[in-house]
Amino acid sequence: MEWIAVVLGILLLIALAGLVLLNQQRRQLEEILQEAQRARRELEAECDRMAAWLEGLRLGGTEALLLLDQSRRILWANRPAMEQLNARPGRALPEAIPSLELETLLETTGTAEIRWRDRWWLATGWTWPRGYGLALVDITRQREAERARRELTANVAHDLRTPLTTIRLLLDELKPAEPIPASWERLTRELDRLIQLVNALLDLARLEAGEWPLAYEAVEVRPWVQGWVERFAPLWQARGLKVHLDLPEGLRVWADPEWAGRALGNLLDNAIKFTPPGGEVRVRAWSEGEWVAIEVADTGPGIPPEDLPRIFERFYRRDRHRGGSGSGLGLAIARHAVEAHGGRIQAFSEPGRGARLVFTLPAA
Incomplete structure (x- = not known):
């Protein structure tokens, strides 16, 4: 009989231990349930706050x-x-x-x-x-309006180009004998500017519409940039500017050399125009993994902070307060040419400390 009492006592102890364990597990489950409910309430409150903000x-x-x-x-x-x-x-x-x-x-x-x-x-x-x-x-309506604007710009520019070119040829035929009057030189100069503007409008309209296929090839950056800098030599030499190049050997991009060059050329023209006589223009390039970055910097007056976000817009001229010339299309064409390659273009500046314009092209 004693061994039965011992067995019953052991079973009683096991049952008591089980009850204690079950009680602990119950408390743990209650705590987990409370934590889950608290998390759910926080999630609902976060959703409500975010929804209220979004609805606003x-x-x-x-x-x-x-x-x-x-x-x-x-x-x-x-x-x-x-x-x-x-x-x-x-x-x-x-x-x-x-x-x-x-x-x-x-x-x-x-x-x-x-x-x-x-x-x-x-x-x-x-x-x-x-x-x-x-x-x-x-934005369907905005895109349709943008498409209509591009078509109108392209049609007007196309209709203007032929008569302007004809007038320019007639002027060449009617060129007076030496000495050529100053009024004649001014007339031909303004007509050339107008023809350039019309051509720029056509180029921009085609770029925006994606109607200008790019002829990609592997381009060696150093000779390519040097070639464009030499094209502008008469301009920067006439202003007494110094041009510094920092172009590593062997750096190549996968790009259309003419259209990427148009972007580079517009940045060079912009830097030369805004750099005072005796100043400097710096052009450098470096690798950024799958991309190559090219920078054109000047020592001009810089770009006002309020102009920085808008300088790549068409017809926006940052020199308008100083009476400078220009169509306001150069940087817009540069942006579209760079973006057509999948790259990006940015401007950095502090007033009085010059400007830096940087764009990227795919590395070859």
Whole structure:
């Protein structure tokens, strides 16, 4: 009988230990449940705050706004997103909007234009603590207006080029005997400027429309840049400027030498024009992995901060307050030529300390 009592005692101790263990596990489960509920409340509050902020945005056009979790499942979407894109909460983004551009955009958290359902959208992505945010603005009408503007510019420039060229030829035939009057020289000079402007308008319209195929080849940077610097030698020598080159041997780019050269030439022309007599223009190049960067710097007055964001816009002239000449198309053409190669162009400056313009081309 004693051994039965011992066994019962052991079983009782085991049962008590089990109850204690179960009680501890129950408390742990309760704590885990409370933590999960707290996390859920925080997530809901974060979603509500983000949704309220997004609803307050007014970007113009149709604004589709979404919040995604880390797995890119839609947590929240406003009415335009649900009505225009069928992007409803609970759906995975690739199911709602199957777009490789959007997938790439979320990885880089930048801005890109995408085409979806016969509309053009300007998409902007960003990150937040629980995942990703996405805003899409319908820019179809803006793109159509831009296309109409390009066509009008190209048509007008094309219609002007033939009569202007004819007038220039007639002027050459009617050239007076020596000494040539100053008024005649001024007339031909202004006519040449007008012809250059018309040609620049045509070039810009074709570049913007992507109608100018690029003839890519491996270009040796050093002789290519030196050739363009020599083209401008009469200009910088007449102003008494010094030109310094820092171009490594063996550096090559994969580019259209003429169109990439147009970009470089416009930067050189800009630097020469804004550098006072006796100043310096520096041109250097260096490798940046899969890209090659080329910089044109001057010792001129620099670019005012309010002009920096706009100097690559067409017809924008940063020297307008000083009465300088120029069509305002050179830097716009440079930007489109560089972007046609997949590169980017930037301007850096401090007033009174000159300006640096840098663009990139694919490395060969």
